[in-house]
Amino acid sequence: MAFQPAPKVIRCMTNTPVVVREGATVYATGTHALVEDGQLLEQLMSSVGFCTEVEEDLIDAVTGLSGSGPAYAFMALDALADGGVKMGLPRRLAVRLGAQALLGAAKMLLDSEQHPGQLKDNVCSPGGATIHALHFLESGGFRSLLINAVEASCIRTRELQLMADQEKISPAALKKTLLDRVKLESPTVSTLTPCSPGKVLTRRPAPGSKKD
Template identity: 55%
Template sequence: MSLGFLGAGKVAQTIAKGLITAGAISAESVAASAPSDRCLKEIRELGIGFTHSNKELLQMSEIVFLAVKPPLIGKLLKDISAHIEDRHLVISLAAGISIDFIESRVAAGTRVIRAMPNTPSVIGEGATVFSVGSNVRNGDSEIARNLFSRLGICLQGDESIVDAVMAVSGSGPAYAYVAIDALADGGVKMGLPRDTAIKLAAQTLLGSAKMVLHGKKHPSELKDDVCSPGGTTIDAIHELEKGGFRKCLIEAVEAACLKARKLNEQNYYNNKK
């Protein structure tokens, strides 16, 4: 099985490195294409192939990942459409770009899957949801599931949820990093050394997340377990509520989801046949 990434930036590097590190595929079976050498150093460090030609990449790949930024998808599909063959399985990693948009710009019958992984995939702690197009064959879903499950948890769902998935787990690591940074700042303010504060904050989020994933309690129940009557934690929760902590997170997810939907609309408008 050979993998090709159309695009050699952060997304391609994250997925390629994650799969290689997990032993899902050898570096010799992976290649990436890009119009410039901007990412060549990182690509060489991964040990994967590189070409400036999208056509050449398609010739050496069976599974083809669309790994360019959303505004470039229309141009990329126009460039590769004539070179996609029956043997190719196309997996899009682009936020806000629908399967219908892709299928309408490639040859009839092209097998398309849309996936939304996230950056912790590089260390095998990712979260991916994928949905399938109208032309997939028996076994295509299993191929996607086998690949992405090597990067963390992997779920299959209807495409209608993918933009919301992007807003929760796709963008979610950024929210988590802000939370870790803010917790560490609080610790520093109260006298902790910076490195100690960062380690404590990061491990606390990691441990709390594992309690949710591996336990049977709802997050609100786990929160209540930490909040003793009249204790320090309930006072802290009160401050979070006053600051609109929950409201901010909900609105952040909403904003990211709406932006993803807008990206798809803009691409339809800008890439009319």
């Protein structure tokens, strides 16, 4: 396995909404990467959402926020829909209303460029239902839970990177390991199972193949 003596490396972090062209991608250029290389990547990733350059030491924090962020949103949406169902709404309608509320709120924020706290205040009428609901969320530590979730994801990302650095092996050993894993001599065809950021890819036998 041969490597260029001075490879051009660009480190990126994106997220799953790129599949609907609403993703968020950040990147950091390596020592030998040119400005033009970064511009090309930005042009490519901007076609599937937002893309910007950051310092490399910020990418782990980005992972905690926007890399894992869609999962936070899906969990919040699932809970909102459960609340709607509890109050009598059909499940399908509850999911649609919750999703539209999150989508609309995000669009309002991006279009207006107002602070999210101001937009939140705009929804709350004195003595109304929304301010009572927000008080309930605050008493349950809603903000702290989200802050801690971002921090936990970021810290785990750094732990995984440290583990990878400690397990570095030679290119020859890496090539042998890869060949052993795919078992080129075996008729079994293996496929990669998709996984979330920070998890290790696993292999599963193709349909119809025999187990060892």
